[in-house]
Amino acid sequence: MRRFSRGLKSFIYFFVLAFVLLHSAVFCFSERLAILPLAQGQIKKAYDLYVSASGDCYLVFAREAIKPFAGASYKWKVVLGKWDRKGRELWEKPIGDYYGMDNRFSLFSDRPQEIFIRGVIENRFILWKLSSGGKLLWKIERESAFSLPDRIAVGDGEGGAFVAVPAGLFPSAEKKDISPMEIVHYSAEGKQIDHFPLSFGKSPENSWLPSGPETMDTLVGIVPISSQQFFCYGYTAGFGPFAANIGQTMDYGWLSSPLIVSHVHVFARQYDRRGKLLWNVLLPGNWNNLVVSAFSTSGNLTLCGVSESFSCPDGSFRAPNDLYSLQTFVFRYSARGELLWCRQFGVGVSLAPVAISTAKDGRSYVIGEIKEVYPQQLTGSEKPGRVFLACLGDKGELLWIEQFGAMTSTPFPSLTRDERGAVYFGLRTPRFNTLGPLDDVQLVRFVPGS
Template sequence: MIPVLVVLNMLVPALPRAMEARAAPAATPAPVASPSPTATPTPAVSPSPTPKPTAAASPSATATPGRVPPPPPAPTPAPPAATRTSPLQAAKPKAVARPKSDPPDISWVRQFGTSGEDYARGVAVDGSGNVYIAGTTFGNLSGQNAGSGDAFVRKYDSSGVEQWTRQFGTTSEDYALGVAVDGAGNVYVAGYTQGNLSGQNAGYSDAFVRKYDASGAELWTRQFGTGSDDRALGVAVDGAGNIYIAGPTYGNLSGQNAGTNDAFVRKYASSGVEQWTRQFGTTGGDEAFAVAVDGAGNVHVVGTTIGNLSGQSAGGYDAFVRKYDTSGAEQWTRQFGTTGGDEPLGVAVDAFGNVYVGGDTGGNLSGQNAGNQDAFLRKYDSSGAEQWTRQFGTGGYDYAFGVAVDGFGNVYAAGSTYGDLSGQNAGGYDAFVRKYDGSGVEQWTRQFGTNGGDSAVSVGVDGSGNVYVAGYTNGNLSGETGLGGTDAFLTKFAAPPVAGFSKSLNPSNGAVPNTVTFTDTSTGNPTSWSWNFGDGTGSSSQNPTKIYSNPGSYTVTLTVANAAGSGSTSQTITTYTAPAAGFTKSLNPAGGVVPVTVTFADSSTGSPTSWSWNFGDGTGSSSQNPTKIYSNVGNHTVTLTVANPAGSSSTSQTVSTYAAPAACFTRTLNPPGGGAPNTVTFADTSTGNIVSWYWNFGDGTNGSSQNPTKTYTMAGSYTVTLTVTNPAGSN
C-alpha cells in the first residue's frame, strides 16, 4: 500500500463558535456581534450545568463569535407519506460525482457517560490503532468530579476495549476540546479552565495543554492566558514531539490585541517549554478553531474573521487558513467566504502538504446552498492555491466539524445534519461522516443517529483505513444504553481489508515441478481468504502451498474479506523448464554475396529469458531476433546461447559469404607449336570460391575437372569456354 501517512493533527476537532462552552463574564471585553440579524443555528450546544436545549428550542436573536446559539426550530409536521419530500430531494443537485462505493459498516460503538452531561470533543489514533477521545463530563466519569465540568481523556484499543480514563479539573469549569498523539504514544489534551489547573488563573478562562504518557501517567500541564478570556480549541503534534495549540484570546497574549478578540497559535517543545506564540487578527474580531502540522513542521491554522485578515471580507464571518513555517514565520493566508457567514471548523494536511479545510457556510461557497446552512470541504495545495471546494447539505442545517486525511490522500469530513444527507434522518440532528478521494470525488456518506439528536464532532483514520468518529448523543446509539441527558460516543467504521501476499518458489529458479508457498500479508483483519492460482485451481487457506508442474506464467489472485467488505490483489508467477537453443537464418542476397544481410530468428524452446549471439567475427548481440551484415568473405560460425532461471543451452550454425565468381584459365600446348596431335593442359585461375567447373573444349567434348587435359588429334581452331560456379552464381 499507501504509505501509511501519519497526519499528526488530522484527529483534532475544530471547536466552532457553535460549540464553545459559555459566554465571557461582563468584565470580559465583548466580542463583536455577527453582522447577521439572527444566529446561525448549530447542531448541539456545549456542555453547561443546565440541560442542553432541545431541537424544538427557538434560535437566539443574536450570536457572537465563540458563543453558543441553540439548535434550529423543530421542523414543521411532515406531510402525508404520499406527498412527503425530503430536504435532500428538494435541494438543488450538486455538481459533484456520486459515491463510488458503499459506505463501511459500523464495527463497534462505545457510548459512555454519567447521569450528568458528557461530551466527546476530539479523537486521535496512534500507529498501533489505539484510539483516544477527549471531552467534558459533568459527572463522575472516572473518580470524583472536581467541580461543575471536568475534562477527560479516554484510551481504547483497536477492538474498543477501554484501557484507561483520566478525569481532571478544578472547582470551576474545565473543558477538554482537542486531543493528539505522537509516535511514542504520548497523549496531548488541550482546552480551557476557569480555575487553577496548573498555577494561578490569569483571568476568566485560561488555555491549557496537558501531556500523558501511553499508560495515562501525567507528565506535565501548561496553563496560560491573559486577564481576559483565552481558550485552546485545537492541538497538534509533529514528528519531533513539538506541540501546537490554537484558539482565541481576548487579551494581549503575544503583543497588542488587534481588536475585540484575536486568534493565536503557540508552539511547545516536547518537554513543555514554550517555543513561540503568534497572535493575529483584525479590528473586527478573529478566532482560531483548529490547527494541523505537516511532515516538515509547517503549521496550518483555521478560524474566522469579521475583518479583512487577507483581502476584502465577503460579509459576516469569513473563513481563513494561515500557514506558518516551523519557526513561526507566516507563509501565506487565505481568506474566503460568502455574505451568509462561513466557519472553518477542522483542518488536516496530507503527506504532500495539501491542506484540507472543513466547516459550514450560510451562502453559496461552491454552488447553490441546499438549505439554511451547508457543510463544505476545501483543498489547497502547499502553496495556498485552491484545488477544489465541495459544498453539500440538505434543506435543513448541515455542519462539518472534523476533518481527517489518510495515507492515500482520501479525506473525511464528520459533522451533523438536520436533514436526510444519506438515508432517512433518525430524528433531530444525525451524525454523519463523508469520504472524498484526493480529487474531490465523493466515495461514500454514512449518516447515523437516534431520535434524540446526535452530533459527530471529530474524525480520525488509522493506517488501515478504519475511520473513528467521536461526538455526543441524546439517544441510544446501536443498542448502547444512554446513561444521562447527553452521552459521549466513539464509533468505529471498519475499512475493508487490504489484500497482500508474498511468495516463495522452490526451487527458487522457477524450474518445474515447483512448489510455491504463499504467505498472506493482508491488513485490516480479514476473516476469509480465496486464492486463484491461475491454472484453474484455488484454495481457501490463509497460507497455502501450490505445486506447479508445467512451465508458464500464472496470475495468482488473493481475495480477502471480513464483515466490512473485501479486497483483492494479484501477482504473476512464472515457471520454467531448461531451454533448448535453436535458430534459423535468412540471407539477403540468398547466395551470400557480400555484403550480405543475415536475419536470425530464435526458435528456442523452454521460454528463454535471455539470448546471447556470437556472430563468428568478433561481434554479437543480446536481441532475441537480431540482424547482422557480413562484409567479408568467409565461413562464420554463429552460436546462440539461451538461458532462463532453470538453465541454459547453446547451438551453432555456419554462415558462408562469398564474392561473385570470375572465370579465368591458362593453357599449355604440347608440342608448343600447336602441331597435331596436341595435348593441351588447362589451369583454372578463377576467383570467388569456385565450387564447380564446366569446360567446353570446342570440339563437342566437355569436362568438369578444375584443371583438365585435352588432346586434339585434328588440326583446327577450337574455342574453349570455362564456366565456373559458386553459391553466389556462375561466370
C-alpha cells in the same frame, strides 16, 4: 407419504439455506460495523474523544458532578480514560476537580506514545502531557484573559506542541499594537521554546483586509504541514466600528457573529516555524463549520465548510433551490496556496462538517451533522441518524455517504483510518435518568464496502 417426505425435505433445505444466509449477512454486517459503548452509564459530561491510528481511543469526561453546598456551583470530577479498538478499558487517570459549567477540554496527539489535553477553565489555560500508559509527564498552567474555542493546538512531530493562547485583554501602554493571540511552542519536556504573536495582519500584502480596526478575526484551528511549517484558519468579519472588540469571538462562524457584522469570510494562512507569513487566501461568502486537513508530503490542504452565499469559482453555480440555504463545499489547495479544485456536495440538504481526514490517495473522509428538518409525523425510530460520514474522491466528487446514531447524537471532531481502511469515530448521545443528565458515548468502527 413420499410427497410429504419430499415436501419436508424441501422445507428443511430452504430453512437451512435461509438460516445460513441470515447469519452470513449478520457476520458481514458485524465485520463492516462495530459500535462499542464506553463507560456506559458513568459519563456525566463527555468533553472530547480522540482515536489513534491503531484504533485505541482516549476519552476525557466528567464522571460525577457534586454540589458542595446548596447554591454552590457544580464541582466536576474530570478523568481521562483509554480503551482499545475492541472497547476494552485499559486504564483511567484522574485529571482534577473543577468548578463551572463552561470548562472545556480537548485531546490531540501526533505520536502513538503520548496524548495531550488542552484545558480552558474559567480564566486559566492548562496543558497536560501523558504517556500512552496514562503516566503524567508534565503539566503547564497559565492565566489568560479570555477563552478561545477548543482544539487550537497541535503536536510538533517531536513530542512538543504548538498552542494558541489568548493575549491580554487590554493592550499595555508600552505595547499598543497587541495581537489578539500568540502561538506558544513547547518542547517535548514542557519547556517554552518560542512564542510569537499571531497578528491578523493589516499589512499591505493582505489587501483584502482593511487598514484599521474594522475587522474581527477568530482563529479556529492549526494544522501542521511539516516540522517547519503550519497552517492557521478561521473567520474574519467586518465592517463596523465595534467589530474589533478583542473579547468577542465567532466560535461557529457567521451564525455566531455580532449583528453589526455584514459578512464573515474564511482566512487560510501558512506560516513557518518562527511565525513568518508564507501565503494567505480569503474565501468570501458567510461561512460556518470550517474544518481542514493536510495530507501527503506535498503539503496539499483540504478545506470543508458551510456557506449561505458562496459558489465555486469555476462557474458551477448553485441549484435554484439551494440559493438561499446553507450548503457544504470542499476545496483542495496546493502547498503554495493555489486552488486546485472546488466542489459542492450534499445538494438539497444542509450538512455541517466537524472533522475531515485526507488519505494518501487523495480521498477525503468527512464526519458531521445533518441539519435537515424531518417531518413531525415521523416517530423517533423512523428518523434516520443525525450523524453522517461521507467519502469524497481525489477531485471532491461524492463517492458515498452513510448515517449513524440517533436524532440527538453528535459526532466528536476526531476521525481516523487504520491500515486496513476501517474508519473510527465517536458518537455522543445525551439522555436523562433519575440521577440527572448523562452522555452515552460510543466508539464506531466502520469498514466501507465496495
